[in-house]
Amino acid sequence: MPTEYITKRKIEFTDTDMAGIVHFSRFFIFMETAEHEFLRSLGTSVATEWNGDKIGWPRLAASCEYLSPLHFEDEVDIRLSVSNKGTKSLTYQFHFSLEGKDIAQGQLTTVCCITNPGEKIRAIPIPEFISSQIITP
Amino acid sequence: MPTEYITKRKIEFTDTDMAGIVHFSRFFIFMETAEHEFLRSLGTSVATEWNGDKIGWPRLAASCEYLSPLHFEDEVDIRLSVSNKGTKSLTYQFHFSLEGKDIAQGQLTTVCCITNPGEKIRAIPIPEFISSQIITP
């Protein structure tokens, strides 16, 4: 079965703007925190060490389509899935819903990199212990 | 000639994250502030009144591709253009560069709406005085 990760997030006051709804940029934060929870569920982290190197996941692309607004104190359901697993990159899909109603859907493409301080960031193959846990559709 | 709006933005400390670069979500704020400056340059605002109604521009979609990172105190050049003008919607393209180097490119689709408090938000044709000032390629 394809990899999936389910989480929730309660909307905070600072997520809102003067239009009375969640600011569109906040959905990218919500995607990121879901991604980070997902990586922790695999036993790793978005900022970790591996074989003596610092590993990170810089973003290549991010997008979101907005279907319905979110409000203060809403508890939004977030479903993460991995739609593409390259040798060095992952593409995540995110589906946001509130009590079954579609709110938004987003996408994030990240690339596995060595991010040692003082060195040029360079892409590497996703470590096997992470890659082996991710099944794409 | 197609509509274009050029602006700059100096990167602030809070735009950065522990990776030492500008957080990817901040580019959506940069797009939005460029859009708002552009609307002011047309003699309107993203939150204004028109014919006794409150007018706003909710977002339908937003995306960004990241080519190279930005750092604290960088002064990024932002070029906004309007790639599509529908009856009720606008699609903006954003190009980010630093001293001629490509940094990122983004897209934002917004829809013109009446946003009176207590009423359901509804899309309306873009007011003529705005629409007439925007020339698409």
Next chain:
Amino acid sequence: MPTEYITKRKIEFTDTDMAGIVHFSRFFIFMETAEHEFLRSLGTSVATEWNGDKIGWPRLAASCEYLSPLHFEDEVDIRLSVSNKGTKSLTYQFHFSLEGKDIAQGQLTTVCCITNPGEKIRAIPIPEFISSQIITP
């Protein structure tokens, strides 16, 4: 016994800055979300209706002293207490700690107001059902 409310918060990537630690401004967000949880624990909300009026809690003052930094993925303990209950205002104390180590202490003074749209904001006595639940030292 004086009123106290205990909560936790996991540090997110966007809470950090290029110094590799949580940005000082984020502690004010952490205080606010603890305050909002506390108000919900009393059966109310920072943005609610009461007797047909909208009620809010604008801030009069906020402060924080920083003792030790927080990092990504830390799970900080937050202890809220109410140090002063005026007729119309509340002063909260916040203590932040990580595995028993002092991190920061903050203070927030808020005032209970009617915040009906289109009307001037005005301070009112704290509703009895809220005030009666709060015991100060």
Next chain:
Amino acid sequence: MPTEYITKRKIEFTDTDMAGIVHFSRFFIFMETAEHEFLRSLGTSVATEWNGDKIGWPRLAASCEYLSPLHFEDEVDIRLSVSNKGTKSLTYQFHFSLEGKDIAQGQLTTVCCITNPGEKIRAIPIPEFISSQIITP
């Protein structure tokens, strides 16, 4: 004459919250960006190198009193002054006003530190070329 630095800031949409005004936490960002502009005006930066070490200015304390709200597109005047210059620390006062009306006043205490990666942060005397440019009342 005591050191003073004057700047302005235009309120952005994301500075606002669902109460329709600037969120109280944003004033700490405004103080910080004024501080950083001030440091640049002295020929330095909040994140710089000096004698082969990285220098930074971690925060010891921050506070703000709120007198009147700010709204979207307001252009707030910010006046920074240095109320105390210790051997290793600076205390800034910030006064916010809008068309002559008092909006808020804040305070920030920072300490000059060596912040080399991999080393423990340690306070140092403020470098002479900075200290000599700052005159306190």
